[in-house]
Amino acid sequence: MSDETIISARRILILSANPRDTDRLRLDEEVREIRDRLNRAKYGNRFTVQLATAIRIRDLQQELLDHEPDIVHFCGHGETEGLLLENNLGEAVLVPSEGIASLFALCSQHVECVLLNSCHSSNQAEVISQHIPYVIGMKKEVFDDAAVEFAGGLYAALGAGRSIEDAFEFGRNALKLHDLPDELTPILLKQKVVANAPEKTISPKAKNTTSSDRPSVSAPVATKQNLPQRLITARQENKLIPIVGAGVSMSLKDESGERLFPGWDQLLEYAADALKTNMPLMP
Incomplete structure (x- = not known):
């Protein structure tokens, strides 16, 4: 891949966590599906994928600082109060929604979309969407097969040059095509423009x-x-x-x-x- 291609590529950062005291998830299959769909897509070479596994709380900042991604994809367990990451022993620890939102506020200059492919992540999506243009979350529990198919449909569309909003609909359509009952579980939230917001400094x-x-x-x-x-x-x-x-x-x-x-x-x-x-x- 040439230097020019690398510079112009949109960077996807996949963060995964499956603490040992939680149910096993097919996270490897989800990651493989994302990479496969992008590899097959006509504009797939316009994306790069970085993967960080067994994510701990302290890893979150470092990964976002190191990679400066355009798209952040989290796959793992979630609860209404936050996401479940791992502690130093590999056990589940809850990261509160407000903490996650404030981190993305610090990264809002480069992050365009956050996808929380985890159960009950709509609350987190709501607070993150105050800072990020597009945020996708799940209104309720989402099963492994639905998580994989939704991700596959979404990234196939992105790799074909479609917008994030279109890609979201392709992800939901993939659930319908596979006759999965989770079609309405994913939600897409767009950042609200705040009235009377201070103007950005220009030269x-x-x-x-x-x-x-x-x-x-x-x-x-x-x-x-x-x-x-x-x-x-x-x-x-x-x-x-x-x-x-x-x-x-x-x-x-x-x-x-x-x-x-x-x-x-x-x-x-x-x-x-x-x-x-x-x-x-x-x-």
């Missing part, structure tokens, strides 16, 4: 630019790590998105992008300039 050069006819820009923020999906979403929804960063990999300017969205080349040219000046991106 003096950007402030001097005429923008009277430009619509207001709303969260979430695009960085060079999540730019490909932000461009696609902005293109589909005809919205403006803000961009921060020092550069963008022009390896994304390929025939597949131009075929999917006419004008892709010009859009990326503008994105490259916008990243240098912290200007909003106009699709």
Whole structure:
């Protein structure tokens, strides 16, 4: 894989925990399904997958700091009060929802989506969604086969270039195709835009630019790590998105992008300039 491909790839971090005093889960099968679906997908090479197993509380910060993922996928046990990780003896320990949410608040500049593929994780999803654009949780108990199939359908769609919202629906459809009773268990929460939120700091050069006819820009923020999906979403929804960063990999300017969205080349040219000046991106 070339350096350019690595730079432009969206990073997926899979965190798994199955404490020895909890029921055994088929976590290996879930991870294998995710990797297999991405390997088979036409745009699968635009993703990298990192796996961290037997996660302890103190591992959470380190993994997020080390990998700076765009997508965080947790597979394991959950309760309404939080997620179950492992202590130093491999036994279950509860991580409260507020602690998890505050950690993701610290990582909100690069994390675009959090998937909690664990039982009773809707409460955690709710508090995390205050800081992260897309959060997927489970309203009730979710069984192994449903967790695997939902993940497979979701990542197959992401690997095909679909949006996170579309991928969520493909995951739910996979449950229906396999005649599993859990179709309505997964929920997708989107970050709410807070009214009268303080403006993000922009460079003096950007402030001097005429923008009277430009619509207001709303969260979430695009960085060079999540730019490909932000461009696609902005293109589909005809919205403006803000961009921060020092550069963008022009390896994304390929025939597949131009075929999917006419004008892709010009859009990326503008994105490259916008990243240098912290200007909003106009699709």
